[in-house]
Amino acid sequence: MNFTQPQYRSLVRGPFGWLLNACLVLAVVFLLCPIVIVTIISFSADAYLRFPPSGYSFRWYENFLSGDPSWMAASNKSFAAATLTAVVTVVLAIPTALALVRSRIRGKGWLELVMLAPLLISPMISAIALYGWIAAFGFVGTMAGLVAGHIVLALPYAILNVAISAKALDPRLEQAASSLGARNSQVFRRVTLPLLAPGIIAAGFFAFLTSFDDVIVSLFLSGREPTLQKRMWDEIRLEISPTVASASTLLIFLTIAVFLAIALVRRSSEKAS
Amino acid sequence: MTTSHVIELKSLSKTFGNVKAVSDISLDVADGSFTSFIGPSGSGKSTLLSMIAGFDQPTSGTIRLHGKDVSKLPSSERNIGMVFQNYALFPHLSVFENVAFPLRVRNMDARTLTSRVHEALESVGLKGFEARWPKQLSGGQQQRVALARAFVFGPEVLLMDEPLGALDKNLREHMQSEIKALQRRLAVSVIYVTHDQGEALAMSDNVVVMSDGRIQQVGAPAEVYRRPQSKFVAQFLGETNLLEYDLVSRGLSGPIGRLANGAAFVLPDNITDAASGTLSLRPEEIEFADPAESGCRHARIEETVFLGDCMRCRVDYQGLPLWVKLPATVMRSVPRVGQNVALHWNEASLVPLDD
Ligand SMILES: Nc1ncnc2c1ncn2[C@@H]1O[C@H](COP(=O)(O)OP(=O)(O)OP(=O)(O)O)[C@@H](O)[C@H]1O
Ligand SMILES: [Mg+2]
Numbered sequence: 032m033n034f035t036q037p038q039y040r041s042l043v044r045g046p047f048g049w050l051l052n053a054c055l056v057l058a059v060v061f062l063l064c065p066i067v068i069v070t071i072i073s074f075s076a077d078a079y080l081r082f083p084p085s086g087y088s089f090r091w092y093e094n095f096l097s098g099d100p101s102w103m104a105a106s107n108k109s110f111a112a113a114t115l116t117a118v119v120t121v122v123l124a125i126p127t128a129l130a131l132v133r134s135r136i137r138g139k140g141w142l143e144l145v146m147l148a149p150l151l152i153s154p155m156i157s158a159i160a161l162y163g164w165i166a167a168f169g170f171v172g173t174m175a176g177l178v179a180g181h182i183v184l185a186l187p188y189a190i191l192n193v194a195i196s197a198k199a200l201d202p203r204l205e206q207a208a209s210s211l212g213a214r215n216s217q218v219f220r221r222v223t224l225p226l227l228a229p230g231i232i233a234a235g236f237f238a239f240l241t242s243f244d245d246v247i248v249s250l251f252l253s254g255r256e257p258t259l260q261k262r263m264w265d266e267i268r269l270e271i272s273p274t275v276a277s278a279s280t281l282l283i284f285l286t287i288a289v290f291l292a293i294a295l296v297r298r299s300s301e302k303a304s
Numbered sequence: 305m306t307t308s309h310v311i312e313l314k315s316l317s318k319t320f321g322n323v324k325a326v327s328d329i330s331l332d333v334a335d336g337s338f339t340s341f342i343g344p345s346g347s348g349k350s351t352l353l354s355m356i357a358g359f360d361q362p363t364s365g366t367i368r369l370h371g372k373d374v375s376k377l378p379s380s381e382r383n384i385g386m387v388f389q390n391y392a393l394f395p396h397l398s399v400f401e402n403v404a405f406p407l408r409v410r411n412m413d414a415r416t417l418t419s420r421v422h423e424a425l426e427s428v429g430l431k432g433f434e435a436r437w438p439k440q441l442s443g444g445q446q447q448r449v450a451l452a453r454a455f456v457f458g459p460e461v462l463l464m465d466e467p468l469g470a471l472d473k474n475l476r477e478h479m480q481s482e483i484k485a486l487q488r489r490l491a492v493s494v495i496y497v498t499h500d501q502g503e504a505l506a507m508s509d510n511v512v513v514m515s516d517g518r519i520q521q522v523g524a525p526a527e528v529y530r531r532p533q534s535k536f537v538a539q540f541l542g543e544t545n546l547l548e549y550d551l552v553s554r555g556l557s558g559p560i561g562r563l564a565n566g567a568a569f570v571l572p573d574n575i576t577d578a579a580s581g582t583l584s585l586r587p588e589e590i591e592f593a594d595p596a597e598s599g600c601r602h603a604r605i606e607e608t609v610f611l612g613d614c615m616r617c618r619v620d621y622q623g624l625p626l627w628v629k630l631p632a633t634v635m636r637s638v639p640r641v642g643q644n645v646a647l648h649w650n651e652a653s654l655v656p657l658d659d
Contacts, residue, residue: 201390203392204394204395206359206386206388207388207392207394208394209358209359209379210380210382210384210385211457212383212409212457213405214380214409217380225396226395226396
C-alpha cells in the first residue's frame with residue numbers, strides 16, 4: 032500500500048469536504064471569469080463595451096492590428112521597452128545576485144532585504160519617486176527614462192530568481208573547472224553561466240512581463256507616445272471601444288505563452304541536471 | 305637545478321580568522337610517488353590540498369611544483385588534476401564533455417581531443433558511457449569520470465580529497481586497487497587525502513600523518529605503522545597498547561623498566577635516558593604461550609571480541625588491561641573468558657614513543 036500516492040480522481044472527502052470543494056470551484060470560476068468575458072467581448076461586433084455582445088466579428092482585432100495605427104505604435108513601443116528592460120535587468124541581476132550569494136560581509140541579510148524591498152513597496156510610490164529623479168535628469172518621455180523605471184520594478188524579482196540558481200551552484204564546480212585549466216572567463220562562460228541559466232531565463236521573462244504589463248510607471252514616464260498599457264488606459268477613459276478587449280485578449284495569451292515557455296525551460300533543465 | 309620532487313612545501317601555513325588550519329608544513333613529495341595524507345577531521349588535510357590546487361592562498365610559505373614556485377599562480381595555470389569527494393562533475397555536460405572539458409579549454413583540435421577522451425574513458429572502464437549524463441551514473445561510475453577528467457590533460461600531479469568517501473566498502477576496495485593500478489600505468493604522482501587508515505596503508509608509498517594542522521610523522525606505511533614516534537600516531541594508525549614505564553636501571557643485558565603493575569622487563573636499547581616513558585605494543589605482537597613455561601607473564605582473559613578473520617581479547621595482566629589480537633588459526637582452540645594464559649612478546653616489538 033502506498034499512502035502517499037495522491038488520488039487524482041476524487042475531490043476532497045471527509046466531513047467538510049463539500050465546503051473545500053465548493054471553495055475550490057468558486058476560486059477557479061472567480062479567476063477565470065474575467066478572462067472568459069474579456070475574450071468573448073473581444074470578438075464583439077458592437078461599437079462599445081457590452082456583455083454579452085449582440086453580434087460577433089473580428090472588427091476590433093482589425094482595428095487593433097491595422098485600423099488605428101496608434102495601437103501598433105504603442106505595441107511596438109511596449110515590445111521595445113520590455114525587451115530592453117529584460118536585457119538590462121538580466122545583465123545587472125547576474126553579478127548582483129552572485130555577489131549577494133557569495134559575499135561574506137556582515138549584515139548580508141539586511142542587504143538582501145534592501146534589495147528586495149521594492150517588491151513590497153506600491154508601484155505607485157516607486158513611480159512617484161522615480162518621476163522626480165527622471166524628471167530631474169530630463170528623461171521623462173524618453174525610452175531611456177521609461178526603461179530605467181521598469182528596471183527598478185523588475186530588478187528585485189530578477190535578482191531573486193538568479194540568486195536561487197546561484198545558491199544551488201556548488202562552488203566546487205567552479206574550482207574543478209579552474210583546476211582543469213579554465214581561466215576565469217572560461218569558468219564563467221562554460222560553467223557558471225550555463226548553471227545559472229534557469230534563473231537567468233526566468234528573470235528575463237519576468238522582467239519582460241513586468242515592463243510589458245506596467246501601467247503606473249508608464250503613466251508617469253512614457254510621455255506623448257504611450258505604451259500599450261497606457262494606450263489601453265487612455266482608451267478606457269476616453270472611448271471605451273472593444274479594441275481594449277482585443278488587446279487584452281492578445282496580451283493574456285501572450286502571457287500564458289511566456290509562462291508555458293518558462294515552465295518548459297525549467298522542466299528540461301531539471302531533466303538535464 | 306635538477307629535482308626529483310614533484311611538490312615541495314616550505315613552511316606552509318593557512319589561517320582562517322584565528323583558526324590555524326595548517327601551520328608550518330614543510331614536505332618534499334617524490335616524483336611518481338603515491339603519498340597519502342591522513343589525520344582526524346579538522347586536521348587541515350583539505351586546506352592543504354586546496355592550497356596546492358590553488359583554490360586557497362597560503363597565509364605564508366611557498367609551494368613548488370617540479371621546482372617552480374607556483375604559490376602565486378592561479379589554479380588554472382598550475383596543471384594539477386583534482387578529484388573531489390563529491391566528484392564535482394559538471395551536471396550540464398555529458399560524460400564525454402566532462403572529460404573533454406580540460407582539453408577544450410586548452411583549444412585542442414577535435415580529432416586529438418576525441419581520441420584522448422575515448423582513451424581516458426576506456427582506461428577507467430567506461431567505454432560506451434560517453435553520451436550519458438552524470439545524473440545517470442552510479443557513485444562509482446561518477447568517480448571514474450572524475451578520475452578520467454582529472455588525468456586526461458596530463459597533469460603534473462593528481463590530488464584526491466577523500467575520493468572514495470561516499471562509496472560502500474566493497475566498491476571502495478575495488479576502486480582502491482583500480483586507482484593504484486592507474487597510477488602505476490600513468491606513472492603520475494598522486495597526493496591522496498583520506499581518513500581511512502587502512503586505505504592509506506594499502507595504497508601509499510608514503511604516509512603523512514597530520515593533526516592540528518601539523519605533520520606528526522612521515523614515512524613508508526610499514527615504517528609508520530611499526531615505528532610510530534608519538535602516542536598520537538601509534539593510536540591513530542591501528543590499535544595499540546600504551547605501556548607507561550619507569551626506568552629502573554641500565555643493566556648489562558640492557559635497560560630495565562617497570563610497569564605500573566610492578567612487572568619488570570627488558571626495554572629496547574634505543575630508549576631515552578628519561579626516568580619514565582611510554583611504549584607502544586601492538587595487540588598482534590602479543591602471543592599466548594603455555595602457562596607452564598617458566599618466566600612467562602601470567603594473565604587472565606576478561607573479554608573476547610569475534611572479528612571474523614581474527615579475535616580480539618582483553619586480558620588482565622596483573623592489574624594492567626591489555627588488548628591482544630589473535631589470528632584465526634589460534635582462535636579455534638584457545639580463548640575463553642576467565643581462562644588463564646601466559647603472554648609473550650618480543651622486545652623488538654616495544655616501540656618507545658615521544659609524548
Ligand atoms: N573556509 C574556512 N573558513 C574558516 N575555517 C575553515 C575554512 N576551511 C577550513 N577551516 C577550518 O580549518 C580547519 C581544517 O579544516 P580542513 O577542512 O582542512 O580539515 P580536514 O582535515 O580536511 O577535515 P575532514 O577530514 O573533516 O575533511 C578546521 O578547523 C576548519 O574548521
Ligand atoms: Mg577534508
